[in-house]
Amino acid sequence: MIRVYFDWNVFTELKQKKSAEEPFVAINSIIQNNKNKLLFPYSPAHLRDLQRGFNKTEKSNAYIYDDLLFLEEISQNYCLYVDSKDKNVRYDIINATEYFDVITVEKEKDYTFDELFTLDSDNSFLTKFKTISTGIDINSIPDKYNKVKSMFANLSEENNIYSLMKDIHNITSSPEAMEKAYKSARNLAIEGMKINGQQKQWESPFDSIENILAKAPKKQTFHQKVEESLKIANKDKELTRFDYFTNYYISLDTYGYYGDDKFPNLIDDAIHAFYGAFCEFFVTKDDNTYHKTKAVYEKLKIGTIVCKPDEFPLEFQKINADDKSIIDRIVEVISNAPILLNTVDDEQNPVSLYEIKQPLVDFFDRLQISRYEEYNSLYMYKKIRNYSDFLFWSEIKSVVDKIVANFGIDYNFRKEFDDFDKEEIVKNEWKGRLWTVNNIVIVVGYDPDTFGLALKFMTPKNVD
Secondary structure, eight states, X not given: OEEEEEOHHHHHHHHHHTTTSTTHHHHHHHHHHOTTTEEOOBOHHHHHHHHTTTXXXXXXXXXXXXHHHHHHHHHTTEEEEEOTTTOOEEEEEOOHHHHHHHHOOOOOOOOOTGGGGTTOTTOHHHHHHHHSOOSOOGGGSOGGXXXXXXXXXXXXXXXSHHHHHHHHHHHHTOHHHHHHHHHHXXXXXXXXXXXXXXXXXXXXXXHHHHHHHHTSSSOOOHHHHHHHHHHHHHTTSOOOHHHHHHHHHHHHHHTTTTOOSOHHHHHHHHHHHHHHTTSSEEEOOOHHHHHHHHHHHHHTTOOOEEEOTTTHHHHHHHHOOOOOOHHHHHHHHHHHSOEEEEEEOTTOOEEEEEEEEEEETTTEEEEEEEEOSSEEEXXXXXXXXXXXXXXXXXXXXXXXXXXXXXXXXXXXXXXXXXXXXXXXXXXXXXXXXXXXXXXXXXXXXXXXXGTEEEEEEEEETTTO
């Protein structure tokens, strides 16, 4: 199956306009008519988008639960989420409303800084913090940084750890203050690096950043700079793809490349883009998200297609195969598809590799033909082109069932994919499917080196 990740703004527009306005009428039609081809997973980032408006009013809460029902309808509760322990992506079927209820709590009381120390009955900690100097002379900072200085009002009056902690608490506990602090810091950094203000015209944003860094006193590549900051933040913890990806994305914003006005949106968009890297399509309506995501995917060689809603119907049609038989599709590929490689294997047998632009059974996008002395082998697999290295059970079932629909009950009297197949795969004992048709042996197998599934035809020379 083909995974499509919708940014929350696409879900919102689709819900409102699916019956009245293009391109959402077309998108809704694609969803309804291709349920055996497409998956639309959601993530906790979608739930975070909804959390912002929760508990404001009973009416707004009702709208949110209605949005969750729509999310369930489109996603069918297929969920991608980051494991907080190792930051690796996990996948499962999780009811979106129930997940939202688990992670959403009543809005907590807004504590003042001093109230955080209510267990410190004699205020001994506060007293100690007030006696320790920071070593920072905030008042000696040049006037051009007054916007930053204004955020440290307590430190300006009393130079001690208590004042510094209080200012930091005020910034981080207030979205408005955090947003102001981030934008001020970003603007000062851009000014300090003498960036020309034409970032949206950068054809290759990461190359442009490399050129900026090359002129800096500390000679570092962009990757070295990211890695250094990540190691400081994560200490001895192993760095993950999540760490690198989100840092690359946010760093683009700090250099002013399609900068976001709201800091929380920047964080959520970075996480949405990360989950999109586990799908074939990432669809967003937001211009800033679109450009930053495309840049990061290109830099990290992630093959996910980034598009806007009006582009998605056409992009989908490019890879949407009609319902011809598997044999007809294979003949079509061999006759018309571009040959990516002509070579020989270790035993000097000729090998040809074809690209299947419209994936066979909505999955296999590569066909390798190996020509041996007595037979030819046609081997179909899926090239790993993004971060995903897993399959939902339904994706495996979809592939197997479509092949079974073409060739019928197999040699071992097995038909559609079922729970018995799941048990065998878990035990690494899966027999797959096997057919013999006119002396051609056809095998569906599980191969972890080729994205889990492979389809193989072995044809005697006199059949070719």
